[in-house]
Amino acid sequence: DSGVTQTPKHLITATGQRVTLRCSPRSGDLSVYWYQQSLDQGLQFLIQYYNGEERAKGNILERFSAQQFPDLHSELNLSSLELGDSALYFCASSPLGTWKTQYFGPGTRLLVL
């Protein structure tokens, strides 16, 4: 158990819909990262937040957005869903300091039908 929690574990929805994925980082970790794992794209970085502020953006679609709240939990919002958005979405957190090891949550498996 990494200490990072993600809900829900599974999500099935239809095209055009909107969903919210939730992540709680490990106690004390200020940085949260979102990754997408799909069969055709592999593991890709989406976005990073540090203590409520966006720090880095990767290959995140405009239909996707994220935020980190004062209690440090983070949400990833996916809208106007398409079949190709079906993937495993991971959240990771890392501590402040020299070592930036990222600890991953169990992931949310999204299926868009």
Add this chain to the structure above:
Amino acid sequence: AQTVTQSQPEMSVQEAETVTLSCTYDTSESNYYLFWYKQPPSRQMILVIRQEAYKQQNATENRFSVNFQKAAKSFSLKISDSQLGDTAMYFCAFMKRGISNFGNEKLTFGTGTRLTIIP
């Protein structure tokens, strides 16, 4: 941009044997971190081992060790005395070390090697 290449899509080895997974990367950075993550059938991403680029000594974690060749940009993972529980997808990952503590700390992953330990 950084790239990570894992040239072995699949490997299999007998239980108790030693296996080495290959990883090469391309970067113009001089300060960075390298990681190996394991993803078993449960799909959980589990950190196996990590290495700082400025450290010449190869990292070791119990049965897992790396061969880090900075000049060759190579970072292979050796698993000794392999066990059935080592069956998983293994991902090599690169992270640039930012100037500050709050920079772009994304992980760039390779495509993975599927390792099967045969009883």
